Amino acid sequence: MQQRTIIEKVWDNHVVAERAGTPTLLYIDLHLVHEVTSPQAFSGLRERGIKVRRPDLTIGTTDHSIPTHDRSLPIVDKIAEAQITQFEKNCQDFGIPFYGPKNKNQGIVHVIGPEQGLTQPGMTVVCGDSHTATHGAFGALAFGIGTSQVEHVLATQCLLQSRSLTYEVRVEGTLRPGVGAKDVVLNLISRIGIGGGNGCVFEYTGSAIRALSMEERMTICNMSIEGGARAGLVAPDDTTYQYLAGRPAAPKGADWEKALSLWRKLPTDPGAQYDKTIHIDANTLEPMITFGTNPGMGIGITQMVPDPALIGDPVERDTLGKALKYMDLPAGKSLLGHPVNVVFIGSCTNSRISDLRAAAGVFKGRKVSPNVRVMVVPGSQLVKQQAQAEGLDRIFKDAGADWREAGCSMCIAMNGDQLAPGEYSVSTSNRNFEGRQGKGGRTFLASPLTAAATAVTGVVTDVRTLL
């Protein structure tokens, strides 16, 4: 048989039907559903009188529009409350396991899947959310879908899909102190642009990727969509299996051994060809930060903001000029020392325990700058518990940061956690689009280390000066 990449193997394992002139009918192993992109899909099922085919392969959680303050209080936003109530009813009516606001395992959909062992190597995973690629860290083919496709999967557990191109992102070398997974992926996107991976699935390979923990791999896979790729994955290895072993939904006993033997066949065959490849030298990376209004507008933290005047293509020049105007930043200057109003540590990109540990390491023994509001939002209730067991919450609170309940929070700013117009944030989230964190808000994307360093100084800071 021809040598195949892991992307092709997972695809081939899920082909239900193939017919000329029609996209492949692909089976979905795990469907994650949340309150924001599913209501119209459930309405569609009701209109057609269709049941959910496989509620046992589906979970529902509330994360996007729920408040992150005290959960015993009522939800102030009545529209959000109605959406959450409707979602709970939808899960009940259709028999879908529901990880609701008061559940001890509630959290961001892309945090709880891996945490519970639901996400496993070789699976196909979908969710009405573009950051579904997070689950690719386990060697799963995981991608975001629209609400029509949410309805398709609820109804049939299948999707019509066309094969993507394969794109190898090879990261070799060793990351230096102060540089992490977030910096790797921001560097990738700054090089290929936010449409660079359109039509592709990334496979992240190389020694630097192998050396990463599962949580760091999730951070990288999570932002695949920011490079235009619907999915991005890392082939499973012992790091993957160690993370999974013993998790609630992971196979046990003889089933585990059987699963392991299948998972070990997934990695890309030696000599398999990719449609595209890019190489990144981990040794030369520095902490990254974005300056503009899309995640591809990123630079090393010691570099200068680019100058639109030096760009030839008029639309490209105007696009950069418009971004700098929105951000109210001068061209050709460094961001270091730029004041910020808010630091947000959280989101499906960087809200896991290792992210919180990294941030706490910087906060310990320091105080948040009096000019800065700092929100630390754990990705799930279990992450929250773990952080509290380790005393991280005390470090955050002693420093003057706000310690919140789990949810998407200020990453998407639809739950009341948001920037005021004109405010600047350093955010560990994944998008710096205009208004993403609140109308008129201005976002610098960076790692948890850079965010924490900025929180204690009040200005954009190179964390390496504090280590």
Add this chain to the structure above:
Amino acid sequence: MEKVTTFTSRLAPLAIDNIDTDQIIPARFLKTTSKIGLGDQLFFDWRYDAEGKPKADFLLNKPEGKAAQVLLAGDNFGCGSSREHAPWALTQYGFKAVISTSFADIFKGNSAKNSLLTITIPADAHKALFAALAANPAATVTVDLAQQKLTLPDGSAVTFPVDEFAKQCMLNGVDELGYILQQDDAIQAFEAKRTLSVNTAVAA
């Protein structure tokens, strides 16, 4: 789903690259449980000021923007989130097609499911189209999905790619789910030999 037929329209030009779905419809409007009423929220933060008044200089508040059923945008239109609210907002506003040099994958797929054409044309034709509109804002194009043909203001035509299956769905006004539901035998056969099992209720 609406049947797509051949039509001629003016164009609304938005010469910005990488227009993301947060601009097309900001996330705060996603708390709805309905698909209806999203046209008013299209490009909301570009279209209205802090008091909610229309910004006079924004395209959709000008006569040429209101008269168009085709949006002409910069590269990589529709990047960002998977929200299908983006094509819902565009179609409810009255757009039938978006022209660009490239589209984000999820947006393109979502659009096809809502009879919104995503027309990819070569960079030179794209540039020429912006120039033609600068010279004559009332210039029109004709969109023929069956022939996959876009007729430009100067009478020349370019062809554009469309997934064959999506094309048939749009021409006939039928959605994909009906087709997938007919594949039940194949789905059952696949499930019978599927070995992987996962218990999603384990911690609910």
